[in-house]
Amino acid sequence: MNPIWYLPALLCYGLASARFLFDHTTRAGRRSITATALLGAGVMLQTGNLAVSGVQAGTVPVTNFAQSLAFLAWLTALAGLGLILRFRMAVIGAYVAPIVCVVLTVAAVMMRHGRMVVPEGLRSAWLPVHVTLAFLGYALFVLAAAVSILYLVYEQRLKAKRPLGPADERAPSLEKLDRVNYLLLGWGFVMLSLAIVTGAIWADATWGHFWTWEPQESWSLIIWLLYAALLESRLTVGWRGHRAATLTIAVFTVLVGSFLGVSLVNPGKHGGSFG
Amino acid sequence: MEQTLFIFGVNHRTAAVGVRERLAYADDEIVEALSRLKRRAPSVTESALLSTCNRVEVIAVTADPARAAQEASEFFADDRAVEASAFVPALYRYDARAAARHLFRVASSLDSMVVGEAQILGQMKVAYAQAAAAGSAGLVLHRAFHKAFSVAKRVRKATLVGHGAVSVSSAAVSLAGKIFDTLSDKTVMLMGAGKMAEMTARSLKRLGIESLLITSRTFDNAFALARELGGTAVPFDNYKPYLKLADIVIGSLAVTRPVLTPEEFETVVRERRYRPMFLIDLGVPRNFDERLNTTENVYLYDIDDLSSVVLESREEREREAQKAESIVELEVDSFMKWLEGLDLVPAIKDIRSSIEQLRDGELARHRVWLAGLEPEARQQIEALTRGIVNKLLHRILSGLREGPAADGLYTAEIARRLLSTAGTDAVALPGDGEDDEDL
Numbered sequence: 001m002n003p004i005w006y007l008p009a010l011l012c013y014g015l016a017s018a019r020f021l022f023d024h025t026t027r028a029g030r031r032s033i034t035a036t037a038l039l040g041a042g043v044m045l046q047t048g049n050l051a052v053s054g055v056q057a058g059t060v061p062v063t064n065f066a067q068s069l070a071f072l073a074w075l076t077a078l079a080g081l082g083l084i085l086r087f088r089m090a091v092i093g094a095y096v097a098p099i100v101c102v103v104l105t106v107a108a109v110m111m112r113h114g115r116m117v118v119p120e121g122l123r124s125a126w127l128p129v130h131v132t133l134a135f136l137g138y139a140l141f142v143l144a145a146a147v148s149i150l151y152l153v154y155e156q157r158l159k160a161k162r163p164l165g166p167a168d169e170r171a172p173s174l175e176k177l178d179r180v181n182y183l184l185l186g187w188g189f190v191m192l193s194l195a196i197v198t199g200a201i202w203a204d205a206t207w208g209h210f211w212t213w214e215p216q217e218s219w220s221l222i223i224w225l226l227y228a229a230l231l232e233s234r235l236t237v238g239w240r241g242h243r244a245a246t247l248t249i250a251v252f253t254v255l256v257g258s259f260l261g262v263s264l265v266n267p268g269k270h271g272g273s274f275g
Numbered sequence: 276m277e278q279t280l281f282i283f284g285v286n287h288r289t290a291a292v293g294v295r296e297r298l299a300y301a302d303d304e305i306v307e308a309l310s311r312l313k314r315r316a317p318s319v320t321e322s323a324l325l326s327t328c329n330r331v332e333v334i335a336v337t338a339d340p341a342r343a344a345q346e347a348s349e350f351f352a353d354d355r356a357v358e359a360s361a362f363v364p365a366l367y368r369y370d371a372r373a374a375a376r377h378l379f380r381v382a383s384s385l386d387s388m389v390v391g392e393a394q395i396l397g398q399m400k401v402a403y404a405q406a407a408a409a410g411s412a413g414l415v416l417h418r419a420f421h422k423a424f425s426v427a428k429r430v431r432k433a434t435l436v437g438h439g440a441v442s443v444s445s446a447a448v449s450l451a452g453k454i455f456d457t458l459s460d461k462t463v464m465l466m467g468a469g470k471m472a473e474m475t476a477r478s479l480k481r482l483g484i485e486s487l488l489i490t491s492r493t494f495d496n497a498f499a500l501a502r503e504l505g506g507t508a509v510p511f512d513n514y515k516p517y518l519k520l521a522d523i524v525i526g527s528l529a530v531t532r533p534v535l536t537p538e539e540f541e542t543v544v545r546e547r548r549y550r551p552m553f554l555i556d557l558g559v560p561r562n563f564d565e566r567l568n569t570t571e572n573v574y575l576y577d578i579d580d581l582s583s584v585v586l587e588s589r590e591e592r593e594r595e596a597q598k599a600e601s602i603v604e605l606e607v608d609s610f611m612k613w614l615e616g617l618d619l620v621p622a623i624k625d626i627r628s629s630i631e632q633l634r635d636g637e638l639a640r641h642r643v644w645l646a647g648l649e650p651e652a653r654q655q656i657e658a659l660t661r662g663i664v665n666k667l668l669h670r671i672l673s674g675l676r677e678g679p680a681a682d683g684l685y686t687a688e689i690a691r692r693l694l695s696t697a698g699t700d701a702v703a704l705p706g707d708g709e710d711d712e713d714l
Binding site: 154168171172174175176 | 457547549576580
């Protein structure tokens with residue numbers, strides 16, 4: 001598919017980002033209805049793009065790195081929209097929308113023309129399940145990192161005793177941000193676990209073994225262990241608030257590093273080319 | 276000699292809490308203390324005692340401020356059994372105009388620890404009532420206090436100064452909302468049962484806080500407040516184990532140094548499993564070490580922080596304070612004008628002429644009948660009426676010159692008004708006029 005078709009969605013994400021950032025920094029329109037609507041429009045337009053690519057690919061459109069990024073951007077935007085509506089935290093849009101915007105821009109720039117098809121041997125009912133779970137997990141971790149950054153920003157303001165302006169009126173409390181962070185981490189962890197399990201089952205069905213220690217598998221395990229430790233520290237020692245936010249961001253940078261590293265350097269069968 | 280206003284005392288800026296505590300009087304001691312002061316300080320003609328947590332002041336009227344200051348400080352040293360060296364360096368003294376300004380500023384809460392808090396006005400009204408009960412308030416103090424109350428009211432109406440203090444508790448509440456999502460499952464602990472702390476606790480309760488712990492040096496105070504607010508009193512010598520239960524701690528203890536070290540607090544935080552804590556420090560000197568703010572998930576705000584959080588900017592606060600100061604200045608002018616015009620001589624002259632007028636009026640009314648009398652009889656009637664007038668005047672005047680000069684002024688004022696035919700515009704007395712609304 002011609003990457004030009006991503007432009008409308010990208011435009012919506014761009015406008016949504018601008019509006020969210022404007023709302024975030026000024027007193028006007030704190031509920032960010034326009035920005036949220038723009039984000040929703042972006043998601044719908046991109047859903048159309050993905051449907052076309054999906055039909056071309058014959059399954060979820062993740063045939064290469066660019067398509068994977070676009071898919072991740074879409075899931076992040078979708079989950080972000082859910083977060084904004086469910087928890088009334090419009091302010092998180094100021095973080096999520098720009099991330100989505102950047103990721104989709106990179107994807108569109110890297111996107112190759114023409115039809116991308118998943119090889120016959122990998123077409124399986126497991127593919128969409130495994131891929132969607134994995135990427136949904138990642139999307140939730142993106143949101144958790146965004147919420148953690150917001151937590152640190154707000155915490156800094158409180159510690160510095162900044163005057164409360166009208167823009168702070170609807171700002172979420174630290175307790176809420178911490179709770180949402182925990183929820184996102186928890187669900188992200190569940191998704192990642194299920195992705196690993198479905199991946200193993202699928203591998204066993206296709207190649208006859210669950211685990212081959214290829215780079216993506218090893219890194220997924222490491223990431224899984226890190227998130228497990230993060231959740232564990234909250235449940236046993238009670239690490240929350242500042243420490244939880246910092247650690248969430250730290251683990252997320254490892255996740256980003258591994259995602260980029262594995263995808264670009266040594267993709268194994270998880271690469272877009274399905275080599 | 277001319278009577279003037281005179282203020283003498285210590286406050287939160289000049290004296291440490293230890294000194295203020297030693298000089299302070301309990302409410303029920305003041306009336307007696309005032310009569311002791313009357314005996315010990317003959318140069319003081321009128322007096323009132325304002326004793327709060329933040330200030331102990333004699334508000335007095337004297338003809339000789341220097342002597343009055345000397346006598347009053349000797350009185351304090353004896354009456355409170357405090358060596359003079361402990362408090363004399365912290366004393367301030369205001370005479371005449373400066374005293375009026377100080378009194379009005381205190382009433383308007385411009386001199387308060389928390390500028391704009393309304394409590395001081397109530398305390399001042401109590402001090403005035405006690406002086407009235409002790410019989411130590413005379414014409415000048417009556418006028419000065421009433422004026423002070425009306426100045427306070429004007430300041431509160433015309434400026435946002437009062438806003439700042441109401442907002443200390445509302446700032447605390449707003450901030451609590453930035454830290455905590457729901458308050459209904461949180462616990463508040465009051466350390467010290469002061470008025471500000473109580474106000475803040477009430478605001479938090481309205482927002483759903485259910486669990487309230489109160490500790491205070493005097494267990495009875497903690498217990499009484501706990502009963503009133505529906506909380507639990509905790510003994511002061513054993514409050515630390517309860518600290519880990521508290522999500523919000525409001526400190527208003529009178530202490531010389533912070534009650535908790537950061538190290539002690541580290542343990543509390545760990546025991547709480549890093550759940551956030553909001554420390555509100557309403558004490559001066561501070562109750563909590565300011566380093567506690569750097570502890571993980573702990574947010575410490577003192578009174579200054581709280582008031583700076585709500586009012587948009589320092590400039591705005593200064594602008595409002597400036598407005599209040601100019602109101603005070605105007606009222607000081609009008610009070611001083613009144614005070615300086617106050618004298619026995621013109622009052623006596625007025626009284627004399629009122630009575631003379633009365634006599635002249637009566638004689639004029641009967642002039643036809645008088646004209647028909649023998650000259651001798653007419654002279655006798657003249658002498659008779661003059662005699663009555665002089666006897667009456669003599670009685671009034673000697674009555675006025677007895678006792679403290681200020682009492683004389685007050686009586687003269689009443690006499691002048693009772694006899695006046697010209698109406699009542701001369702001087703407002705306590706008990707009438709706009710100044711009364713606050714009482």
